[in-house]
Amino acid sequence: MSPDLDVAVVGAGIAGLTAADELRRAGLDVRVFESAGHVGGRMASARRDGYTIDTGAEQISPRGYRATWELLARLGVTEDEVPRIGRPVAVWRDGRAHSGVTDPRGMISGAGLSARARLDLLRFAAWALRRRADFDDDHPERSPLADATVAELAGHYHPDLHDYLLQPVAGSFFGWDTARSSAAVLTGLLLAVGGAGTWRTYRDGMDTPARLLAAGLDVVTGRRVDEVVADRGTARVRIGSDEITARSVLLCVPAPVARSLHANPLDEEADYLAACTFTTALKVSCLLDAPLSPEGAGRPYLLLTPEAEDRALSAIIFDHEKHPGRAPTAKGLLTLMANAGTVPDLLDAPDHEVVERLTTAARRYLPSLGAVNRANFVHRHHHALPEATPQALHRRARFMARPNGPVDYAGDWVMLRPASEGAVRAGALAASRVLSRLRSTQDTAAAAGV
Template structure:
């Protein structure tokens, strides 16, 4: 069977890998000039670094399993430290143990000085979906939401807790039940003697090296610079039109997997799955920028980085001390920091030029960690429409998409727009999409 995969991000490449290893012919089409989507590496200050996502969730098997399957097991590396802080109330304070911001160690929380007021109230979990903000505020207080949950959730979605869906964006909080603080404290106490497994993993040279390894091992034909303009049924199969307007090419396939962001997917599905297209057209995205700073000399930095609560109104939303966090970066002899800028609905900062972005980031870092030496090099990576916003009702939206797509035989969708934005979740979603597709086609 010949399958066309639209999109060469990690979702599309995983789908191609899964199809290829099961013996199918695959062509991957992407309008960009490179593969990998938001998994991208590049050289800054003579060091190859991630310019997008830098780690995978190691407690889930999917991403690590893919890394091992494509021959990169010897490049896996866990962080030297995951000891993060929260820059708030005039200092970088140690982030206490939490479940996505809900405190699980009240003594550590008190010692951190991050929160003055924490409650532990039991309020029945509603049957319908609500925002993370509504759920946490009623049971742990607004300060816990603003200074702990909000920055942690923002690090994942670059969104706002008062808009994000509890059931889609924070199911681990939902699982804590009516009294999440008491449940989180009890769970930590019960697990105190259990061995601690690494939470995250990265790759020497950066997670941005993974897409090429997947593409190479998939056996798929991968075409970049091939924007897909039309997906339509043709007899028992599918017809796609791709390429520049003046040189459109027809691609025929027995099945199609669309692994593009929601706006592009909505356009492509408008005729073949209109209900899915309508649902996806309403999915908002947050745009962000990552500013990488490389110092020629050593500069002492404690911990893996820090988060910033939006209530503190800083320009920088979070920072990672890459040369402290990753041994392979430290081995370069350079000091490397990454700072993120931008949240959902906050585009003004991203309209600044690269130079001003860097200057403002450096000014914030000087306040947080002290004045840095003059950088040897800097890099600004803008990710427009980077992170889908799983707002209240997101699971209903996904159900509508899946139902509509299922009505078109030989069609599947996958990507960060559906079941999770992390690499492991996206890989799992692509694997599930391929399974559904092959089960439907009896292959």
């Protein structure tokens, strides 16, 4: 009996939609299944009362996002629709915000670092720039520092470099525990994307590419896949009491989810899936009757709150500074990001408890928050971003060399690049593997006269 589909894609995040679009353009019959009621995954946006709320990812860079910009060009998205943020990143220290984090000008202003720490930062930056060619985005396991965690790297330098730069950057952007996550991956990302002064965001929300891709695809939302089984050159997808067969299935979901869905993975797949642990994340959106900003920091769009200063929050995003269209005129929008150590206690707590804990912490930096905070929304991510541990790096080469089978994968965790660029690259790679396998199967059948 013929399969129901050429390809079933599980997950309508940017990786799954990229793969599905590539395969549809190649002439295959593709259907995408998404358990949520919307597309975008961790690049989703919500719209309420004139506010545009990015529930997951926040920004992209003109550097280090080659595949993403190529995808946007194909979708007809212009640079005007991905404007430069143009506001600084600040860090809190000694009772005030210091601008210039991840920006060369921070070496002059200090950006919260002591003079000795700035010298050590220059020393590290000079070493990293000399070795830049050795940090391969597509093969992070081959990069220098592959055996080291962020904390181990920081141990060679002044403590400020960890406490007021590496930890807050890793903790806020990725939710990482620096004692677990890879120094090679973090260094490679910092080298690739450059200073924060060039970073951009999507004018109409971070879900812009997902919405555009989904418009041309067969996407079924609100359907949770329960199991995927590889079976003699095809695969079966179980959704409740229904079963669908496909020539190929792509699991475009976080690694822990893929591990739970795939009933019979290859050994090299199972080993890598087990090593690809994920962080959790918790965010609270605050809809404000007036814009707020921390004093004396040049109206940053992001304020990092290091663990050395705050155990409840990792950052505050000023969305109305990130892009004025995120909030109605004369209004404000904040995103409060929970510290990684706080998330486990709050992830399944009632919304009111999460809001109270994070807004209370935020008033330290924004004393008038309570007077203008009109509504709050909680966003939970049980699988936020790959931790990219040294253990995962060591297992990646074997995973990437695995045979081409009826069940394959896409996601930022495949590239061990916790960003939309990693997801887009992984989606394109998965599509090419599917096309290669299916064409090979067709050629073999033709040669046999089938």
